[in-house]
Amino acid sequence: QVQLVESGGGLVQPGESLRLSCAASRIMFRLYDMGWYRQAPGKQRELVANITSGGNTNAADSVKGRFAISRDNTKNTVYLQMNSLSVEDTAVYYCHAVLRGTISSHWGQGTQVTVSS
Numbered sequence: 001q002v003q004l005v006e007s008g009g010g011l012v013q014p015g016e017s018l019r020l021s022c023a024a025s026r027i028m029f030r031l032y033d034m035g036w037y038r039q040a041p042g043k044q045r046e047l048v049a050n051i052t053s054g055g056n057t058n059a060a061d062s063v064k065g066r067f068a069i070s071r072d073n074t075k076n077t078v079y080l081q082m083n084s085l086s087v088e089d090t091a092v093y094y095c096h097a098v099l100r101g102t103i104s105s106h107w108g109q110g111t112q113v114t115v116s117s
Helices: none
Strands: 003-007 010-012 018-025 033-039 046-051 057-059 067-072 077-082 091-098 105-107 111-115
Touching (some): 003 091, 018 033
Antiparallel strands (some): 018 077, 033 091, 067 077, 091 105
């Protein structure tokens, strides 16, 4: 069974940084497009950033210039570096893996990020 395990969430103050990690197992990681989504209380889940199997990246306008997604295919891990965090970034962050052109799509269990003074 495919597993995506997120880590790195926590409680930080505005302006601080966090790095989220998502370790994948039981998939051909290098073939998958990977993404980070988030869901704040009372809001819909939204895309934060994604990275294709080829390394092309995309980020939501709200995080451009502050967040960066990267991947290490040797470690089957995708990262989300989050800088200059604000209260509005508070959410549960989810890792997502999708094999383009197929129905193979998987979610992690989520990790809580709370930004508060």
